[in-house]
Amino acid sequence: MTTANQVLSEVEYDVVGKRPVRPDGVDKVTGRAQYGADLNLTGLLHGRVLRSPHAHARIKSVDVSKAEALPGVRAVVTAADLPFASLSKDELGNDYNRFKFLSDNFLASNKALYRGHAIAAVAADNAHVAEAALALIDVDYEVLEPVIDVRAAMQDGAPLLHDDLVHTSAMGEVSEKPSNVASYMKFEKGDNAAGFAAADVIVEREFTTASVHQGYIEPHNATAHWRADGQINVWCSTQGAFVVRNITADVLRVDVSEVRITPMEIGGGFGGKVAFYLEPVTALLSRKAGAPVKVLMGRTEVFEGSGPAPGSWMRVKMGASRAGKITAAEIELAFEAGAYPGSPVMQGATCAFACYELGNGAVEGYDVVVNKPKTAAYRAPGSPQAAFGVEQVVDELCQQLGVDPVEFRLNNAVKEGSRKVEGPVFQKIGLVECLEAARNHDHYRTPLSGPNQGRGVASGFWMNRGFHSSVNITVNPDGTVNLIEGSVDIGGSRASIAQQAAETLGIAYEDIKPQVVDTDSIGFTMVTGGSRTTFATGWAAILAAEDVKTQTVERAASIWEVPADEVEYDSGVIRHKSEELSFTFKDLARQLYTTGGGITGTASLDPTGEGNSFGVHVVDVEVDPDTGKTEILRYTAIQDAGKAVHPSYVEGQIQGGAVQGIGWALNEEYYFGDNGQMMNSSFLDYRMPTSLDLPMIDTVIVEVANPGHPYGVRGVGEVPIVPPLAAIANAVEQATGKRMTNLPITPGSVLEAEWNGG
Amino acid sequence: MARVFVPTMLQAATGGVKEVEVEGRNVRQIIEGLDDMFPGIAGRLIEDGDIRSNLAVAVDGEVARMGLMERVGETAEIHFVPAIGGG
Numbered sequence: 001m002t003t004a005n006q007v008l009s010e011v012e013y014d015v016v017g018k019r020p021v022r023p024d025g026v027d028k029v030t031g032r033a034q035y036g037a038d039l040n041l042t043g044l045l046h047g048r049v050l051r052s053p054h055a056h057a058r059i060k061s062v063d064v065s066k067a068e069a070l071p072g073v074r075a076v077v078t079a080a081d082l083p084f085a086s087l088s089k090d091e092l093g094n095d096y097n098r099f100k101f102l103s104d105n106f107l108a109s110n111k112a113l114y115r116g117h118a119i120a121a122v123a124a125d126n127a128h129v130a131e132a133a134l135a136l137i138d139v140d141y142e143v144l145e146p147v148i149d150v151r152a153a154m155q156d157g158a159p160l161l162h163d164d165l166v167h168t169s170a171m172g173e174v175s176e177k178p179s180n181v182a183s184y185m186k187f188e189k190g191d192n193a194a195g196f197a198a199a200d201v202i203v204e205r206e207f208t209t210a211s212v213h214q215g216y217i218e219p220h221n222a223t224a225h226w227r228a229d230g231q232i233n234v235w236c237s238t239q240g241a242f243v244v245r246n247i248t249a250d251v252l253r254v255d256v257s258e259v260r261i262t263p264m265e266i267g268g269g270f271g272g273k274v275a276f277y278l279e280p281v282t283a284l285l286s287r288k289a290g291a292p293v294k295v296l297m298g299r300t301e302v303f304e305g306s307g308p309a310p311g312s313w314m315r316v317k318m319g320a321s322r323a324g325k326i327t328a329a330e331i332e333l334a335f336e337a338g339a340y341p342g343s344p345v346m347q348g349a350t351c352a353f354a355c356y357e358l359g360n361g362a363v364e365g366y367d368v369v370v371n372k373p374k375t376a377a378y379r380a381p382g383s384p385q386a387a388f389g390v391e392q393v394v395d396e397l398c399q400q401l402g403v404d405p406v407e408f409r410l411n412n413a414v415k416e417g418s419r420k421v422e423g424p425v426f427q428k429i430g431l432v433e434c435l436e437a438a439r440n441h442d443h444y445r446t447p448l449s450g451p452n453q454g455r456g457v458a459s460g461f462w463m464n465r466g467f468h469s470s471v472n473i474t475v476n477p478d479g480t481v482n483l484i485e486g487s488v489d490i491g492g493s494r495a496s497i498a499q500q501a502a503e504t505l506g507i508a509y510e511d512i513k514p515q516v517v518d519t520d521s522i523g524f525t526m527v528t529g530g531s532r533t534t535f536a537t538g539w540a541a542i543l544a545a546e547d548v549k550t551q552t553v554e555r556a557a558s559i560w561e562v563p564a565d566e567v568e569y570d571s572g573v574i575r576h577k578s579e580e581l582s583f584t585f586k587d588l589a590r591q592l593y594t595t596g597g598g599i600t601g602t603a604s605l606d607p608t609g610e611g612n613s614f615g616v617h618v619v620d621v622e623v624d625p626d627t628g629k630t631e632i633l634r635y636t637a638i639q640d641a642g643k644a645v646h647p648s649y650v651e652g653q654i655q656g657g658a659v660q661g662i663g664w665a666l667n668e669e670y671y672f673g674d675n676g677q678m679m680n681s682s683f684l685d686y687r688m689p690t691s692l693d694l695p696m697i698d699t700v701i702v703e704v705a706n707p708g709h710p711y712g713v714r715g716v717g718e719v720p721i722v723p724p725l726a727a728i729a730n731a732v733e734q735a736t737g738k739r740m741t742n743l744p745i746t747p748g749s750v751l752e753a754e755w756n757g758g
Numbered sequence: 759m760a761r762v763f764v765p766t767m768l769q770a771a772t773g774g775v776k777e778v779e780v781e782g783r784n785v786r787q788i789i790e791g792l793d794d795m796f797p798g799i800a801g802r803l804i805e806d807g808d809i810r811s812n813l814a815v816a817v818d819g820e821v822a823r824m825g826l827m828e829r830v831g832e833t834a835e836i837h838f839v840p841a842i843g844g845g
Contacts, residue, residue, distance in 0.1 A: 094806060171767040172802030172810060183812060185840060188766040346812070346840035362766075423763045423837035424819040463842070608820040 005651050007644060007701045008437065014571075015503040016711050019648045022495045023514055028265070036221035036237045036264040037296055044223070045074050045123040047285050047295035048130040049278070050137050051305055052112035052119055055146035055371040055676025056159065059110055059119070059139060066136035067122055072129035075288035076137070077281065078120045079109040083253040097165055101340040103251055105374055106280050112141065113161055113339035114373050115677050116304025118277065123285040123293045146371035146676035150313050150336045153180040153370045161339060161369045180369045182341030185349070187422040188362040195328025195360030199319025201400040207389040209725070209743040210669030211311040211336065214378045215660070215688050218267025219302045222278035224285070225292035230254070232283050235262045239273040239488055240527030245519045251280045262518040263488045270660065271377030274527050275307050303681035307376025308670060309384075310336040310343045316352075316389040320397045324411045327360065329353050333386060334366040338374035343367045348382030351722070352390050353421055354461035355431060355614065356412045361421040371676050377529060379657055380462040380718035384664065384725050388743065391458035391726030395733070405457045405730075406439045409616075430640030430704030431459065431614040437700050438616045443636040453622045453633065454734030460615045460722025464715040465530040470523030470604040471540040473501060473548050477593060479586030481505070481548075483514040486525025487537040491656075491717060492649035493528065499645050500538040500711060504545035506572030507585050523604040531715025534645055535610065535706075540603045542710050547601030552588055556581075559595055609708020613715060615639035617658065617723035621731040628750035630666055630732055636698045637723075642706040642714030654720040655697040661724025663689045669744050760788055760834045768803075768838075772796045780836075785815050786826035788836055803838060814841040 009017065027033040064076040079085055084103035089096050103109070108117045120137050124130040147153045147161075160166075160178055168175040170184045196202060222236040232254065238244050241261040249256045266273060278295045285293040297305065318329040331352045335343035345365035353361050398405045413432050419425045438444055438457065448455060472484040483501055487493055494514040502509045525537065549569040556574040557564040566577045575582040583591075592598050620633040637658045644650040667687040671680045680686045705712025729740045738753040759779040764772050772778070778795060782788035793800035802810075808825055809815055815822040816837040822828035830836065 169812075171765065171813070172805070173767075185812070186766050187839075344842070347842045350840055350842060422839045424816045424835070424839065427819065465842075606823045608823065 005699045007647050007703065009703050011643065011705060011712065013503050013711065015499045015509050016643060016645050017647065018499070019646060020495060020499065020509045022492050023498065024489060024494055033265045035218060035267055036223065036235060039223050039235050039264065039294065041223065041225065041292040043291045045125065045289055045291050045293045046127040046130050047121055047123045047282060047293045048127065048134055049118050049281065049295065049301070050120040050134045051301065052108065052115060052117040054112055054141055054143050055115045055148065056144040056161070057112045057141040058144060059108060059112060060142055061140045062120060063138040064120060066138065067133040070129065070133045070136060072125040073122060073133045074125070074291065075123040075285045076120060076133070077107070077284045077288060079104070079107040081284050082107055082251065085109065102247070105340060106251060106277065114371050116301065116373060117339070118281065118305060121281045121285055121295065123289045147180065148371050148672050148676045150311060150334045150368050150370060153368050154334060154366065161371065166341065166369060181366050182337060182369055183367045184365070185346055186362065186364045187349070189358060189419070189421045190360035192328045192330055192360045192362050196319045198321065199327045200322045201397055202317065202319040203393045203396045203400065204315070204317035205389070205393060205741055207314045207316065207392070207741045209312045209385045209388055211308040211372060212378070212664050212668045212670070213303060213308045213686065214270035214272035216268030216270060216272055219297040219299060220273070220276065220278055220306060221294070221296045222282040223292060223294040224279065224282040226283050226287035230258050232259045233262070234259065234279050234283065235264055236276065236279055237266050237273060238263050238276055239266065239269045239490065239529050241488065241519050242486060242524050243274065243527055244276050244279055248280050248283065252283060260518055260520045263516060266488055266490055269490055270379050271381060271529055272306060274529050275376040277306055299683060300681040303686065304678055305373060307338060307373050309378035309381065310338070310375040312336065312385040314385065314389040316393045318393045318397060320401060322401065324401055324403050324408055326356055326358060326412050329356065329358055330362040331386065331390065332364045334368055335382065336370045336372060336375060337367050338372045339369060340374045341367055341369060343375050344377065344382030348386040350422055350463065351383035351461045352386035355409065355414060355459040357414050357418050358421060363421055379660065379721040383460065383462055383718070383722045384661060387458060387460050387722045388725040388729065391723065392729050392739065392741070395730040396739070406435055406444065409459055410435045426612060428704065428707050429612050429614065430702050433702045433704050434614050434616045434638045434640050437638045437702050438618055441618065441636055441638070441700065443618050443634060443698065448620060450622065452625055452735050453620060454731040455618065455620050456727040456729065456731030456734065457616065457618050458723035458727035458730060460719050461612065462531060462718035462722065463612050464535065464610045464718070465532045466536045466607040466610050467526035467532055468604065468606045469525050469537040469540040471537060471544040472522060473541070473544040473601040475548060475589050475592060475599045477589055479589040480511045480513065483512050483541060484517050484522050485514060485537055486519070486522040487516065487533045488528045489516055490528050491653055492646055493533045493537065496534040496645040496649060497538050497541045501541040501545045503711070504542045505548065505585065531613065531718045535709055535713045535715045536607055538645065538713055539607050539709060540605055543603035543605060544601040547603060548599055551599045551601065552585070555592065555595060555599065556583055556588060559591065609706065611642045611706030611708055611714030613640055613719045615719040615723055617727045619724070619727045619731050621728060621735055623732055623735040623750060628747035630728070630745060630750065632662060632694055634695055636700065637720055638700040638702060639716065639719055640702045640704050640714065641716045642709065643703055643712035644701045645711065645713060647701060650701055650716050651699045653716045654699045657717065657720025658697045658724055659689055659694060661721045662694065662728065665725045665728040665743060666745055759832065760830050760836050762788060762792060762836045765838045768799055771799050771802065782830055784826065784830055785817070785822055785828045788830055812841050814839050
């Protein structure tokens with residue numbers, strides 16, 4: 001068995017593509033790295049949040065008087081303390097719904113919309129007093145019937161979460177009747193009816209997936225100090241400090257410049273820390289108490305009060321000819337948005353058929369509110385659910401046609417110039433190369449070795465994104481440089497961004513010191529997420545380095561008293577065209593402060609050119625016929641990374657995403673009681689896979705350079721969670737003969753399928 | 759002239775026309791031109807003076823960073839696609 005990870009390279013560089021030590025590694029392995037919970041300010045108070053025990057309830061009154069009277073309690077806040085409470089519907093106009101939903105998810109005003117919904121918060125001298133005070137807050141609820149299933153929520157007569165506030169919006173057309181369906185969208189290409197008429201085989205199935213959590217180890221936390229001069233300082237665990245800053249300022253109705261967010265080290269996010277829950281509440285507590293306040297979530301609060309990935313229902317129908325060509329495809333997706341509109345259903349719809357060259361196709365999506373926490377991003381939001389349906393239907397088409405699943409996918413794969421269902425065409429992409437790597441891999445060529453085993457294949461897609469990033473690079477007198485960035489480092493991005501700066505400057509990686517700083521200290525930078533950071537912040541580092549190069553050329557020209565256009569910068573050497581005059585980067589750095597001052601390169605950009613990314617996974621399983629338990633025997637994940645800037649971290653992203661996908665496929669789900677209460681809100685009962693459950697995840701990095709980035713970077717964090725759900729379901733089907741259309745594929749569900757002949 | 763692909767959900771407003779050629783130097787002018795041909799369609803694409811929050815405009819396959827101000831080449835392809843973020 002081959003277990004070594006492979007990199008199939010297209011272009012070699014000096015620093016990009018190498019595997020240097022991460023700058024934050026020592027602090028993290030020695031426990032010195034500072035996370036939010038480690039912060040301790042002078043006079044710090046400790047906060048706790050009171051949460052709704054009901055999934056759906058009208059809040060008739062909240063009496064905090066007893067809590068406020070408890071010795072040691074310094075502040076109590078409710079929704080009445082948020083600016084929304086003092087703004088009328090007329091004042092907010094068209095912004096009413098947006099602002100109400102935003103404010104209410106921090107502290108509920110008139111309704112609790114999920115168990116765990118924040119109702120009030122307390123700051124006290126210590127956490128024990130704060131906990132005791134929560135018990136003294138008297139909330140009068142009128143308990144209402146919850147709706148927690150997406151299909152039930154779409155029915156006429158379903159309990160309405162938002163009374164008359166939410167109507168179905170269909171690209172500007174709004175329904176007269178209020179509904180839990182917040183929006184609907186549809187895209188078509190070609191003529192699906194004709195495509196299905198031309199098909200020799202047609203497969204149509206329905207699928208469901210459960211709500212799952214990102215499972216980051218570090219719970220949400222925030223420390224805030226609302227100073228007497230109006231400045232609000234916040235330290236927190238977030239994927240996007242600038243988003244926290246802007247939304248906190250919005251919710252509190254203060255100037256953006258009055259809010260400074262310092263992102264602490266982050267103990268995992270996977271999309272779940274793009275959303276945030278504590279920061280404005282903690283700031284309000286601080287203002288009321290006149291002291292800094294720290295609030296930490298516990299694990300149950302994380303499960304019940306922060307956003308999971310949405311549960312979903314899907315119907316997929318695809319047709320193909322005997323020649324193995326897809327003739328038509330359609331998918332209908334309904335995603336749970338949680339308590340407020342905004343599920344990733346259109347991401348799912350956009351990704352659903354992205355791996356296939358379709359002449360005819362249609363996608364429809366419904367965004368549906370239910371009595372669960374508002375859903376948050378989770379690696380490639382929406383795409384894993386869609387792939388769970390589509391990739392199983394493709395597998396069934398292959399079975400009916402008697403063709404190899406990799407060959408079928410190759411026969412229908414998108415490539416440069418292919419037009420997506422929603423319209424735009426792909427630039428240079430690497431799906432074909434990934435499928436070829438799968439077909440040629442030792443794993444795919446090695447037969448299964450025993451009974452009750454099956455092999456599954458699935459593809460996955462994420463479009464990747466650019467968005468805003470900023471970097472400053474300052475040259476020090478010894479030739480080292482400080483690189484200042486706003487991208488929180490979740491998966492090794494300090495290293496991957498420093499590598500791109502080093503490559504551009506032609507200096508050693510070790511001479512670059514990257515630092516993630518607060519929102520006052522660098523230009524706007526979008527979240528670390530969407531597989532954008534190494535692409536966009538890396539590009540900002542390249543441009544900042546280019547700015548440094550330009551300034552060093554001008555400085556050298558000034559020193560030599562020659563025109564700047566006679567000087568060039570080549571691999572860390574500044575040289576006059578005569579070749580008689582030259583400085584190394586360090587030589588020039590030493591002279592900067594005696595020849596005109598220091599040099600700082602800056603860049604802020606919002607780049608285009610995102611590289612669409614594809615992955616193909618192959619998995620072998622064995623299903624115990626007596627217990628129904630599925631064991632992963634072998635797993636290989638292949639992905640086009642564009643250029644892998646730091647291959648070890650790319651492999652880590654691929655392995656991590658695959659493992660999370662395995663958990664999603666086999667174990668994980670929010671299990672709800674009849675009254676909408678989550679019944680498994682601890683890691684003991686919410687079963688995530690551990691290293692003991694899994695074999696080594698083998699990886700193959702395929703490098704098809706993205707022409708939209710200077711070093712060909714595409715981004716890697718999203719795609720690897722897309723294929724596992726379907727790949728495992730396909731493998732289980734081969735092992736058992738049972739098509740598992742509902743997640744998770746638990747031992748119980750496998751046995752049930754066996755007993756019911758499903 | 760730019761080649762504008764009419765979103766499926768707006769094709770009722772165009773009498774089933776899926777694709778039209780429209781003159782304009784930026785996305786705003788393209789939408790205005792589209793609205794001249796099919797009155798009312800701009801209101802389905804624009805809200806509060808900008809592209810609807812759940813929509814994005816793709817010009818030659820790239821999501822327009824400048825929204826209505828995005829420049830449009832003479833032979834550009836224009837699509838209205840779902841606005842999406844990531845994790």
